[in-house]
Amino acid sequence: MDEKIIFLGGEFNNEGGRKSTISDILYNSMGLKDAECHNGGHLSELENIAQRAKEYSLAFWFAQIPKGMASPARIAKNTNPALTLVGSLRNMDNVPFLQVVNHALVSNHNLLVEFSKINERYQARVLDPLGNVYAHTQNMKNIASVVKNRAFELLKYTRIGSTKEGEQIPAPHLEKFYTLVREKGELFSQMVESVAREERFMGNASFRCERGFPSFKEDNLIFVSRRNVNKISITQNDFVAVKPSLPVEYFGNAKPSVDTPIQIKLYNNYPWAKYLLHGHAYIKNAPFTNRIVPCGAIEESEEIISLFPNRSSVNFSVNLKGHGSLTLADNIASLRSVEYICRPVPEYNTIYGGKYE
Secondary structure: OOOOEEEEEEEEEOOOOEOOHHHHHHHHHHOOOOOEEEEEEEHHHHHHHHHOHHHOOEEEEOOEOOOOOOOHHHHHHHHOOOOEEEEEEEOOOOOOHHHHHHHHHHOOOOEEEEEEEEOOEEEEEEEOOOOEEEEEEOOHHHHHHHHHHHHHHHHHOOOOOEEEEEOOOOOOOOHHHHHHHHHHHHHHHHHOOOHHHHOOOOOEEEEEEOOOOOOOOOOOEEEEEEOOOOHHHOOHHHEEEEOOOOOEEEEOOOOEOOOHHHHHHHHHHOOOOOEEEEEOOEEOOOOEOOOOOOOOOOHHHHHHHHHOOOOOOOOEEEEEOOOEEEEEEOOHHHHHOOOEEOOOOOEEOOOOOOOEO
16 A cells, blocks of 8 residues: 555544544444554644645544634645545534535535434435535445545546646637636536535636637637636636646646646547537436546546547537536537536435445
């Protein structure tokens, strides 16, 4: 095992905390023999772990802390953005599912285990920030198996970084495209019923700049919507110029969408594609990818290419399993004609053998 893993459970406070029986069950069922484990302890211990989070690749962060305290898990993620963070939430008041998803989003959890009670017995639900549910049961050994399998799969996905290459290059005037993105952004907002959408604006759009764009002198650039921009009000100024190569090199101070590496790879693979639109809704009758790939992982482009291996393909749509959809086109009219349908929320997946009781 090359990755350094830590497991945190139980209560942490100024009095020394308390162990958790459920955490013991989860840890022992996962068989994490080489992992660092803390089940209950002093808050100072937890804070120290958060500050040295760069030591770890994967953290199962089920520790309970006093109410009102700043979350050490968030500090850990800020310290090490590459950390795969499996968090937890005690939902004893049975807040709605979408609020639980919102917690996962704003806390930057890659995976979340929600604990609640039914008939005085603990149950748990395993979910991700996209609203996928992998298990919902009182069987903690099953929860442990599902969490471990999904967490270790997440470690295998590849993220490609980005660096600023130079000063901002203004996007060309392409008002028909910007208008379409605003229209689809409004549609996606209505279809994606999520309390999180005010915090994280889902989806993105891009286009390839080629010779033939009126009065525009820059060639071989891709313009991608900037990270977390509201698509309903997006304008020409919200598109970031990037080079058509990896790792990502962008121009200006605004970072492009986290999905930029995927889009660069798709544009390079499909030379006739000029426009791309991605939303967190499904497309009627479009084929589905096989895996649930997290946002921004380059493997998503491989999934798409496997469905359309002909490099001359264009004007096609793909449903990204457990995520949303993507359309590549050589004209704006083809983007406008796409028929979207709502993703189910929650979206249940049994690929890890999760129980639903």
